[in-house]
Amino acid sequence: MANRFEGKSAFITGAAHGIGAATARLIAEEGGKLVAADVDEDGLNALAAEHDGRIVAARCNVLQPGDIEAGVATCVEAFGGVDIVFSNAGASGPSSRVDEVQDADLDRMMHLHLRAAIAAIRASVPHMRARGGGSIVLTTSVSGMRQGYAPVLYSLSKGALIQLAQIAAVELAGDMIRVNCVCPGFVPTAIFARSMGFAEKTSEKFARRLDDPAKAAQPLPRACTPQDIAEAVAYLSSDAGSFVTGQNLVVDGGLSLTPGSGDSRAVYAPIISALGLDPDEIEPGPAVWSKLGLGKDRN
Incomplete structure (x- = not known):
């Protein structure tokens, strides 16, 4: 091997x-x-x-x-x-x-x-x-x-x-x-963070915070x-x-065995919830930056 x-x-x-x-x-x-x-x-x-x-x-x-x-x-x-x-x-x-x-x-x-x-x-x-x-x-x-x-x-x-x-x-x-x-x-990589609407520079930082929350999105309990x-x-x-x-x-x-939805926000909801965010704030806003500890580095 x-x-x-x-x-x-x-x-x-x-x-x-x-x-x-x-x-x-x-x-x-x-x-x-x-x-x-x-x-x-x-x-x-x-x-x-x-x-x-x-x-x-x-x-x-x-x-x-x-x-x-x-x-x-x-x-x-x-x-x-x-x-x-x-x-x-x-x-x-x-x-x-x-x-x-x-x-x-x-x-x-x-x-x-x-x-x-x-x-x-x-x-x-x-x-x-x-x-x-x-x-x-x-x-x-x-x-x-x-x-x-x-x-x-x-x-x-x-x-x-x-x-x-x-x-x-x-x-x-x-x-x-x-x-x-x-x-x-x-x-939990930068491309996944970008799929949630985060800018390229910010997505690298966001991805590092996804390791634990990501496991909430699928049946197998680890990222x-x-x-x-x-x-x-x-x-x-x-x-x-x-x-x-x-x-x-x-x-x-x-993940693909779980009930689906036509709304990608519903799929991301467990991750957003685990991060302590409002599902309506998937598109990054001030509350998102504060929760993720990203400060003003948004681009």
Whole structure:
């Protein structure tokens, strides 16, 4: 188990923090080598420094044409090929109703999640074929399975990824290339905080305060960690998951088994309540900043 990625090379997007960084560390610690891609170069360099020679940092903006292809090419050049792709980069969209969706926001979210995943598949498949197979994992979300967990555009784009994985799994099975999704629930990371309406800078601080309250949102009474998701990605990417393809592996502590609602505020209510906040103040206001101890640092 300790060397399950020995001789394997991987390409991971969104690798500087959270789930991506946890997965990169796990693969490197278990014998693999990888290219860690993200827009945060400082975060990438710090990650690479932890595993000298096993992790190559590559700046990659998945919204920019060619960055993903260049990242995969870097993996091939550095390690001789690519066996594992983890398309993980993502962000939360605006909290608008479906009848208020703007075309520019829709295009951005679909590009960030769906088009980026397709680009990663397109760039890596020829190299995987040359090596006799490989594993591709996409990060989805429980919000892609049912309504009420996140903003509409985030949910739509994550649902599209689930369908993409099923289509690609069938089409690429003959090449021994497996395509799966890892489907987190509430993971106390910055992207989760942003899905609740918090600005990017503030969301990092807010995420650190979510560890205990998050467990109130699902049946399993503890908060999910990036490591929990990384272990699921590792299973799907390793020989242990060699007969698994086209699946959306849900890692949510039972969240998706609880009664649903069309109102995302109702889903977040246990967390908001545990923080001692008014559910009507999910969109940050003065009371929220005071309760969270964030002072005036709101942007």
